[in-house]
Amino acid sequence: MLFPTKRIAEDCRDFIERRTALDGATVAARLAHLLVHPGGDEVQPRITNGQQSPVDGSGSVDLHIVLFPSTAFSFAKQFWQHSGLGISSRLAEHCLSILSSSDSVTQPPSPKCNRFGLKSSNRHYSVKSNLKTSPKQSAYIPAALAQQSQDELDSGHATYLEERYGRNLPLASALVAKRALRRRIAGVLVRDSADTAERAGDEDLQVGPSSRGANVSEDDVYLYPGGMAAIWSAHNLALSIRPQAKSVCFGFPYTDTLKILEKWGPGCHFFGNGVDSDIDELETLLAEGAARDPSKPPVLALFTEFPSNPLLRSADLPRLRALADKYDFLIVVDETIGNLVNVQVLPYADIVVSSLTKIFSGDCNVMGGSMTLNPLGRHYTALKSWLSTNYEDVYFNEDAVFMERNSRDFKPRIRIIDANAEAVCDFLQSRSRAGGVADAVIKGVFYPKFITPQHYEHCRIKRSDDKSGYGGLFSLTFTNMAASEAFFDNLECYKGPSLGTNFTLASPFTILAHFTELDWAARYGVEAGLVRVSVGMEDRNALLSVFKAALEAAEATRA
The missing domain is CATH 3.90.1150.10 (Aspartate Aminotransferase, domain 1)
Structure with a gap:
């Protein structure tokens, strides 16, 4: 399995060895490092925004490979699925393009890059129906492109159209795109409309106070390859700075969230209904835990979705916040379903996570995730300090450029x-x-x-x-x-x-x-x-x- 950094590959190896040991037979995995580099250019340091990046300025890519016996595949797949930290399809495509161009042996043609979802033989993916009479069409395919066949657009032509006609920032502007994304999520852009969107990431752009209900800045927002990567990273962050204890999953969550809490760290207390009576039971559990050992918090962190998926239940966040303050544990809120336009949950959370893959993007052609710290939270200093040393920006540049374009409206x-x-x-x-x-x-x-x-x-x-x-x-x-x-x-x-x-x-x-x-x-x-x-x-x-x-x-x- 392929990962963008050595640290993530080591986490995968450790997970395989730990979980196979619990299964009765420890499997040893090993790591390999592959540098995919286009010939002719000097390899540059892979540093992005002060952090290691899988891609450098010359187009070189660092891939870290976890090798294991096929008998351990199910365990490796669990890490890949739950953590969401594998390489993206665009990064894989970039690597294949380098390998194909540098290999003298005849290679099979790479799949064409379908940027717009144009022609398809499956009637369910046709874009020629009328939006006003049929809901089976995306509203955001450019009219000028909708009549062209996919065969007429190779990947270079598609990239040219994206950049030339203002849909995408140039790929060289990935850092600007990421800055724009962090500002949108932080709610600090004074204006973010169609006529100003291309400047949203300018370094000297004037920004205003956050609309998120806390004094958030763009520096409090961290980007990830997907929503699950943000959730996994939030839990890993909690495990890294707080005394070891079980976490709490409050409400019936998306399946991988519960698996993360169960398979990493000491385990999880599951309150699957997520209703007020569950808070009564949680309060009893917290009081009993504090009585047994007053020297440490009875739980590590509470994770909840607002509202939950698929039952759309909303937790009583003020009451949960009061319990967190009393018993000194973190609250992590997944706002993907409510989204930052509709709900204001940050004042009740230490960390807010979201899948940008969903409505923030809308076009379903790119993945992404975010984690936002509440600067008014009691644990903000410790959270921020750990991230300043350990956060790795592994969000592939081209993915960030597409996400920035999609999220403008x-x-x-x-x-x-x-x-x-x-x-x-x-x-x-x-x-x-x-x-x-x-x-x-x-x-x-x-x-x-x-x-x-x-x-x-x-x-x-x-x-x-x-x-x-x-x-x-x-x-x-x-x-x-x-x-x-x-x-x-x-x-x-x-x-x-x-x-x-x-x-x-x-x-x-x-x-x-x-x-x-x-x-x-x-x-x-x-x-x-x-x-x-x-x-x-x-x-x-x-x-x-x-x-x-x-x-x-x-x-x-x-x-």
Whole structure:
């Protein structure tokens, strides 16, 4: 397996050896270092923003390889999956292009770089449909390019178009792109509109006070290759600076978050429902732990999503913050679903993490993650000090350039998606048992407007000049599996396991994420027939028609 730095490769090797030992037979892994370098240029130091970078100015790439017996593959895959710290597809493509150009032996052609998602033989990926009549299209494919075939755009031409016509910053401006990203996430840009976006990362740009509810600066924001990498890094950070203790997972989370807390460090206390009664149980656990050993905090850190995925429950953050202050543990909040336009969670957290891959990007052509420190938090100095020495910038430059371009208009996109999702959920709620319809096939609509609304409202941003909504994600449960299957099969939108795309995307979430543990998931309300939907930017009336048709198909199963 390939990783961008030696430290990450060492972490993978240590994980393989530790987990295989627990499995009964320790497997020894070893490391190899490969420098991929285009011929003719002197190799330059790989330093980015004061930190080691996998790519230097000449295009050379450091790859660190973990070698292990094939019998240990499942353990290596766990590290790769949970940590999210493998190399990105764009970095892999960059390496292959160097190897192909420097090898005199005839090589098979590399896959063409599909920057725009243009022509495809699969009708589900066609971009020629009319957005106003069909929701099955991204709203952000340039009109001038939509009629060209993929074969007409090689990777060089695509890069030229991106840079020439103002969509992307030049690849040489990756540091500027990263600075712009950190400023957007910190909420310090005074203006960030289409006409000023290209200057958002200028070193001398005047920035204002943060809109995040704390005195955040761009230097308090750290970028990662993906959301899971940010979560893994936050947990690793907590383990590095705090006394060893179990962490707390509050609420039913995305599957890898729980696995991280269970497989690294002393383990995890899981409060899978994430409701107020769970806080009562947590408070009892904390009091008993403090009584047993008053010399150290009873838990390391509490991780929670706001709201949670897929049940869209919001925790009582003020109450959790009070417990953290009383018992001296960290709070890490994943704001991916709520997003920084809709909710203000930083005042209650020590660390806020987010998957930028989702609605912050929207175009689903690049991955990224972020970790933001609360400068007003009691542990800020210790967190900042550790990161100043140990943080590695492994976010590939080209990924950062695409993320910067995609995120320039994330605020107006989120507002459109918020409004669309609320309209769809209001309709579905009116046809559900939770909405008072006795013979409905929909049992419940899991959406922050209806689920733990008092906690969501406490953190929802309500500034008159920056109205926020409830996000674009919701889930449905049904009275029987036949109705669930009929609804999903007849829902005319893209189908896939991600969320936060500019187009509507549906998933049979539990079947995909928890197929081997369906009974366990059901204990926390995550039923096998749950359908999760991420709403996009399509015409609202078209969306409502699509959901109405799918619901009628589900209702027909009652006959």
